[in-house]
Amino acid sequence: MSSQEEHPNSGEVVSPPEAQPGLEAAMPRDPVELADTSLQAQPNEEFMPSRAASNGNSPAALSAKEASEPAARAERASVAPAAEGANESAAVSGAPAVAASTQAASATEPPIDNSESDDESLGMAEVESLMESMEAAPTLTVGEIVQGHVLSVTGDEVVIDLGLKCEAVIPRIEFSSGDGEINIQPGQTVRVMVEKFDELGGTAVVSRHRAMQEELWEEIERAFYEEKPIRGRVVQRVKGGLEVNIGVHAFMPASQADLKPHPSLDEWIGQEIECKVIKLNRKRDNVVVSRRKALEEESNQRKTALLEHIAEGVVLRGRVKNLTDYGAFVDLGGIDGLLHMTDLSWARVAHPSEVVQAGQEVEVKVLKFDREKERVSLGIKQLAPDPWETVASHFHAGDHVTGKVVSVTDYGAFVELEPGVEGLIHTSEMSWTRRLRHPSKILKPGEMAEVAILNVNPEQRRISLSLRQALPDPWKGLSDRMGAGTVVKGRVRHFTDFGAFIEVEEGVDGLIHVSNLSWTRNVKHPSEMLRKGQEVEAVVLNVDMENRRLSLGLKQLQPDAWESFFSKTNVGDMVHAKVTRRTSFGVFAEIEEGIEGLCHISEIGSCDPGSDVGMPKVGDELEFRVIRLNPEEKKISLSTRSESRKATREREKAPEPVGLSRMAEAFSSAGITTPAMARASGAGDRNNSH
Template structure:
């Protein structure tokens, strides 16, 4: 009995000693103190942490965003060093808050960046999660270096912020500034870029925006220009065909100017210039099969190989078709065969031809349409000066308005024919070198002018009908519907004086006889004269009296003139 009592006393004394020793061990810590502990156990509800004072703290798993492993170091705050049952009470959540408070306060004083996250859009800006239960307000104007058109696009983005105003509480009173951080970062990136890169280096950037002359590339908050001419060795029509907005691209630096801050980038220089091997791969006369990449009013561009485009001029598209616009015969994307006609490596130009792959119908045109050949063909176009007559596909002959009639003056081509009419024509002239064929209608019949000149030589008498009386003479229609002119001075005899009264003697429709004084088929000119006819008639009469009569008597010219004078005197009396 005495021994049991002695044992109980020793046990109580030992417990008192241990309790006293434990309490002494806690003298070094205070409630609210931030200490580091080691995770010694993890179960479904709690995480047990040895804080180093011969005591373990128990923390609910809810206070951890990520459950730690046994042996891992964590920071906690002492809530009650003499908790229920003598177990120390600690908090991970309060430790995070206290630690974050110190970090944010220090960052605000030194204006050093802190990590935050755009959480939601509020009036005038954004609510930003700064961690440790801290929230900050970021004004819309300080959210980015560029104007924010759609605030919702920033929600969920984590980035660094500068604390303009810090409030040590959970209320939304801290003011943060992302734009200042971005400005600092851009300045640092730019200084580093200009101090480290050299022309020829390959740099990486993001396609930011497009212009008519190229694309701007974001190199870290500052832009470089990818000019349209530096996108491809070939012809570039649309920058968007080579890069896309938001695309990460690698480009070669081809020019940099620290003074003007200009940066020029190139996509085509990421590959070897195909023009350096052009002469090795292609020769004049080669036929290539390639796609049409662009059509202009003056021709079509054809991609011979990536980076090299040739031009097929509008004049090289067809031997016969009158091509007004290349779009009439070609479309972008068409794969065509073309012949290399020439090239200039210095100017990086290649001339191509499509028509050269076909025989030139004009080379044999004279054989197919010899002069004098008669044809029946359709009229395809009327002009003021004549009409185009289609001889075969792509080849038209021209009928001039003066070649319709030998004698009639056609003033309006549409009075003779209309588009679509099939008319008879004769080939009058072929000019292969000028790609011209002249046609005629009047040549289908004999030339009445030639007939007239043959049948009525100079000084022969011809009859006709008056068609017009003018103040300068009388027009007369004679054989073959040819119209001649008797000038007013040739309307009277050689012994008569002309006066305007003479013209009144002549009327349209009256028959008349006159003498031919000029007939020129080339100029189609017929000159007639009554004066010359009377004069020659008189000379013929005189000639009769010069010869001896049947009785052997003679009658001289002087006798004849004397007789005429006597007759005149009798008439006067």
């Protein structure tokens, strides 16, 4: 017969009396069995004295009882076998057998005195108390989660002590963790679910897995109804959102993944997140969670706490959310603050990424706070000392320092002298001689440059620098080294439309104007006579120290051919020339190398005006008469006529000489000149001149 059974009426799982600790005999719940049990549960006489004493019995009664103890013990010895037989028969035949055994016991028991009757009453009360406690003792119910103790762990099984002298065996695999490890040791306490219970046999079937599932669902339901967050791991991306493992598989819509729409949900796969249960249907195993709800609640809590103590000048910690071209936004805990690029560092910052990165934890100082609009301006550089506070003591006008070129603009270059302190080299201070179109022709960002400090203004945070003054001035003493008329050598550096620049010394360039390239050639561009990099000699024409200008001449190395020609040629002289070109108004003829004269069409004797008949051809060599010279403009007028037409016209138009009287002729022959004769002579000269 099984030691555990299920009551047919109540459906409860009942533990047998022998399974209760401290009990030695079965304690049936049936009233008839209770009566039979009272016979077996008579108290032992060995502990009766103390019990009687505790109930107020006198020492005399105890002595009388001790005197009759041998006889009573013999009587109980004879009764005990009968009681045991009656008990066994009662277990088989039920209440009638119990009644018969009770009557037999009563018939065989000899009469006892009053003191012994008191002892029996005391034993009955104790039995009744034990029966009541047994009825209230815990039992196992199918579907109930109970706590057990691990007795032993074998290769595949774990033996659990459920109490009530009941043990259960659970497959060891049910104790495996999420990573597959099995960590269970004897003596540990675990919770299991009762799946089956045999009260008569004292055996039970329990499950650790179902207990964990039940506890998990209870936790999920509690989190749902109490609106508390729960942790889970994102498993994979599914249609419309993500699958999250919170012990059971839950669905998180894409719109609930973050506070703002996120471009890529795959970033959360494999991550532990905190979310809230927003929909629950246990029957269908349908759970919907939201990370957004948890973030909003956390953000509101942090925001409330932040608003209580935020103020200008307070130093806070935050996380960089994102970067822009003008700064970075920092999450302070429910409120975002702007960290402008100019407040990232005392040094020059081209982009916020040079100082901070997205997701980085930073310490910032509150510069401005608008409580109504909840706008916060932050700064990092304000946490460090201002380097301009010590500039006046570190840098002085006239000092030569070395710095790093950090920026080049159209008007100059900025040089970092120390972190957070920059100075400007204006284009006018770049070079002693070169006229720069852009500073980048000399300096590049990142280069190191030695500069001279011109001025320091800490109030306006300005330092003026000079690159050229850190070098020796090449113009110093130039007029002593290169006076006017000095012949110098140099290299052609570059051309302009008006001339060529020649580097005569390092840092000193001179200009050869196109008009000073040749005495005879009409040069339109210096490249007609020179090339870049060519070594040439030139004559110093002028040195302007104030404006730092040096004028050079190339043709001055040779005598002036025009000057030589004009010195030896007079009007009326005949010259031999070669026609070089023809025009509509005449021909040009080369008299000497580089010296040309113009013969107007009116001075070509064989040519008719208005036609080309008789016009000399290019290459013809003819004899020309010089009819006009202009040394200042270097112009020569020629004619092929033996006498110029102008001279003939003047002669034809000349008036007759003023006649002299015979008296005057006589005086003249005698060598005497009268006033009338002088006047007449002067008038004649004037007419001839016209």
